[in-house]
Amino acid sequence: MTELDPARRSAVATALRSQRIETPSWAYGNSGTRFKVFAQEGVPRTPYEKIDDAAMVHALTGVAPSVAIHIPWDKADNYSELAQYAVDKGIRIGAINPNVFQEDDYRLGSVCNPNPGIRRKATDHLLECVEIGVATGSTLLSLWFADGTNYAGQDDISARQERLHEALAQAYARMPDGMRMLLEYKFFEPHFYTMDVPDWGTSFAHCVRLGEKAQVLVDTGHHAPGTNIEFLVAILLGQGKLGGFHFNSRNYADDDLMVGAADPFQLFRIMNEIVGTDSLRPEAGVAFMLDQCHNLEPKIPAMIRSVLNVQESTAKALLVDREALTHAQGSGDVLGAHAVLMDAFSTDVRPLLADVRQEMGVDPDPIAAYHRSGYQKRIEAERAGGSAMGWGA
Numbered sequence: 001m002t003e004l005d006p007a008r009r010s011a012v013a014t015a016l017r018s019q020r021i022e023t024p025s026w027a028y029g030n031s032g033t034r035f036k037v038f039a040q041e042g043v044p045r046t047p048y049e050k051i052d053d054a055a056m057v058h059a060l061t062g063v064a065p066s067v068a069i070h071i072p073w074d075k076a077d078n079y080s081e082l083a084q085y086a087v088d089k090g091i092r093i094g095a096i097n098p099n100v101f102q103e104d105d106y107r108l109g110s111v112c113n114p115n116p117g118i119r120r121k122a123t124d125h126l127l128e129c130v131e132i133g134v135a136t137g138s139t140l141l142s143l144w145f146a147d148g149t150n151y152a153g154q155d156d157i158s159a160r161q162e163r164l165h166e167a168l169a170q171a172y173a174r175m176p177d178g179m180r181m182l183l184e185y186k187f188f189e190p191h192f193y194t195m196d197v198p199d200w201g202t203s204f205a206h207c208v209r210l211g212e213k214a215q216v217l218v219d220t221g222h223h224a225p226g227t228n229i230e231f232l233v234a235i236l237l238g239q240g241k242l243g244g245f246h247f248n249s250r251n252y253a254d255d256d257l258m259v260g261a262a263d264p265f266q267l268f269r270i271m272n273e274i275v276g277t278d279s280l281r282p283e284a285g286v287a288f289m290l291d292q293c294h295n296l297e298p299k300i301p302a303m304i305r306s307v308l309n310v311q312e313s314t315a316k317a318l319l320v321d322r323e324a325l326t327h328a329q330g331s332g333d334v335l336g337a338h339a340v341l342m343d344a345f346s347t348d349v350r351p352l353l354a355d356v357r358q359e360m361g362v363d364p365d366p367i368a369a370y371h372r373s374g375y376q377k378r379i380e381a382e383r384a385g386g387s388a389m390g391w392g393a
Ligand code: PSV
Pocket: 026, 097, 144, 184, 186, 219, 246, 254, 291
């Protein structure tokens, strides 16, 4: 790495230290494909144990201080108690994710279902999740709907959009000040003719109609192949409508592989838009969340690796020489401008990040630290008897 001048290095290090990456409770449990779930030893059996694992990831990385929960996968008798447990462990509850996609009632949709009784049930679950957000002190209601149709004519596309708006508006109206609604989109699956929120444009339109507390959630695995994600990120940032990310990698569909594994350059290009618009600061309100499933790989090291991958892309984005870039762009120097980005992308930022970690009081190599910690052996011994509710239940 070319030597950074001390002022620049200090600014980069400060930005890296203040970065926040949220891990998802469901990625600590068993998961698989529709062909097989390979159970792992030591996976959590309760939301409390998922919090333990998330707290471990935070303790080792120093930048993952919150965990997203999914309801009812993380159903608890007392949510304030669950939130307090997280705080006692050194983290907090992050986004609340309602689940309206795993009951027989939702065969034809949840909030877009033609049956008003089923729409009521789904909407009530959204309202319940707002209350859970209040009880846990969460500021994010993160919505994804599996709703859609498989055949032309199966249902009325426009009517479904209105039903969706009605449900969203009820949840929106129930949200206290300080809570934001993040609306996630996905272009296909489980439905193959229409999804009711297939793309950022649809999500954006609903969010604009709802108001300023509603923003778009970009799951990096939810686009058609070839989609230029950093472009839509830039558009959403410009409109103040980028609520956050669900980071993961994809090669083919909604693969949910570790972020930065399939295409680290794409992750860098996304982070470059974030850094270039000064949206990395926690106050900018962009939530950096992971949404992954670790089907083969051990869960906690995979999560740590994902956090490190986001940090590496962020560090590279922070190293982009903005002045040189602006100059090259302004003077029409196509190759020069591209070279500025590639120089940053090609930099080995691992030594810088190791130093930053040491400055933060965490191990420079969090994965090695995990293996040394004895945590894995302990959970394997203590958690006999299967997994909590979730994909692999
Ligand atoms: C749907 O594919 C999704 O990306 C949503 O965020 C869900 O909440 C999550 O995956 C469940 O794994």
